[in-house]
Amino acid sequence: MSMATMTSEETKSNVVKALDEIRPFLQSDGGDITLVSIEDNIVTVRLEGNCIGCSVNQMTLKSGVEMTIKKYAPQIEKVVNIT
Numbered sequence: 001m002s003m004a005t006m007t008s009e010e011t012k013s014n015v016v017k018a019l020d021e022i023r024p025f026l027q028s029d030g031g032d033i034t035l036v037s038i039e040d041n042i043v044t045v046r047l048e049g050n051c052i053g054c055s056v057n058q059m060t061l062k063s064g065v066e067m068t069i070k071k072y073a074p075q076i077e078k079v080v081n082i083t
Helices: 003-028 057-072
Strands: 031-039 042-049 078-081
Touching: 003 031, 003 042, 003 057, 042 057, 057 078
Parallel strands: 042 078
Antiparallel strands: 031 042
């Protein structure tokens, strides 16, 4: 296993841990979040349920999701949501 592969697996593991920390808050509002991909230190997620079309979802994405992911995986540059 190359160093790059190990690092990307570790990054994915840390991003998943961050999403697991965030998920209960989203679920309490009837939403959810799914990891779509991690490429070039950019995490792509899909906000689901009540999070779709919610007026605060961009704020949630930046202040909540991105901040938490960076806590676990500081190399991540940004988080984007696909609809």
